[in-house]
Amino acid sequence: MAAGVAHTTSGGLDLRKTAMWAFLASELMFFGALISTFLLYRGRTNGGPDAKELFDIPFTSVSSFVLLMSSLTMVLAHNAWEKHDQRQMRLWLMSTAGLGLVFLGGQFFEFSTFVHEGLKLDTSPFASSFYMLTGFHGAHVAVGVLMLSTMVILSYRVGLDHKRGMNVELVALYWHFVDIVWIVIFTVVYLLQV
C-alpha cells in the first residue's frame, strides 16, 4: 500500500492508531508482570541493601517531575502538529526528547549509585527484579527518545504533514504510555517501599 493512503478498519477506525492502542494494552500486561515480580521479591535482599537504605526519594521525585513535564511538551508538540505549525512542533518534540535524555541521565546516575552501594544485578532477587523493571522502563524511554529524534529529522527532510499519516500522534501515544508506566512505578516501587 502506498504511503499516505488512509489505513482504516471496516468500521472506519484508523488501523495504525488501533494497532498502537492494542500494543499499549499488551505493554500494560508486560509491565504488570514486572511490577508483580518486583513486589513478590522486594523483601528478598540476601543480606544486601534494601529499598529503604537505597532509595533517594527527593532525587527520584525530580526525575518523575521531568518525565511528567515531558508529557506536557509532547502533547504541545501534538497540538502544534494538528495545527500544521511545524516550527512549534519541532521545538516541543526536541524539548520532549531533551527531557527524556535528562530522565535517562538521572536513571544512569541512580543505577551507578546503587551499584556503588552494593546492589548489583545478581545481588538478590530484589536487585534483579528492581533492575529488570526500571531497566526495561528506561529502555522504553530510550526508544521513545530515538523515535522523537527521528520525527525531528523527518520534519526537516520531508515534513510531517497529515498526508504522511499519524506518526506524531503514534509517537505521542507511546511517550505518554512511558509516562503512565512511570507514574505506577514511582508510586508502587519507590513511595510505597520507603
Add this chain to the structure above:
Amino acid sequence: MTVTSEAVVEAETADSADQLEADHLGPRAYWLIALFLAVVTAVEIAITYIPGFDGVPLVASLIILGVVKFLTVVAFFMHLKYEPFTMNFMFYFGLLGAIALFVAVLLSFQALFETF
C-alpha cells in the same frame, strides 16, 4: 498551487484547527493539567514525610493519587476520552488484564496481603 487553492487549504487548516480546539483541549488547558499533575505529585511525596501517617491510610492515599494521575494523563494527554469505544475497550481491557495478572501472581505466592 494557485492563490485560490492556497486560500482553500488555509481555510481548511484553520477550520480543522478550530475543530480540534473544540474536540481536544488547547495549550492553556494542557499547561493547567500539567500543573495539576505536578501538584498531585508534590502531595504524594509530602504525605510520605508526615510523621505517623503510615500503614493503610498512606497506602490507600498513594494508590488513589497515583490512579488520579494515571487517568488524567490517559484521558487528556492521550486523548482517550475523545477516542471511539473500541480503542477505550482495548486499552482498559489491557489494564484489567494487567491488574488480573498482578492479583493472580501475588495470590499464587500468597503474597497479596503482605505486599502493601
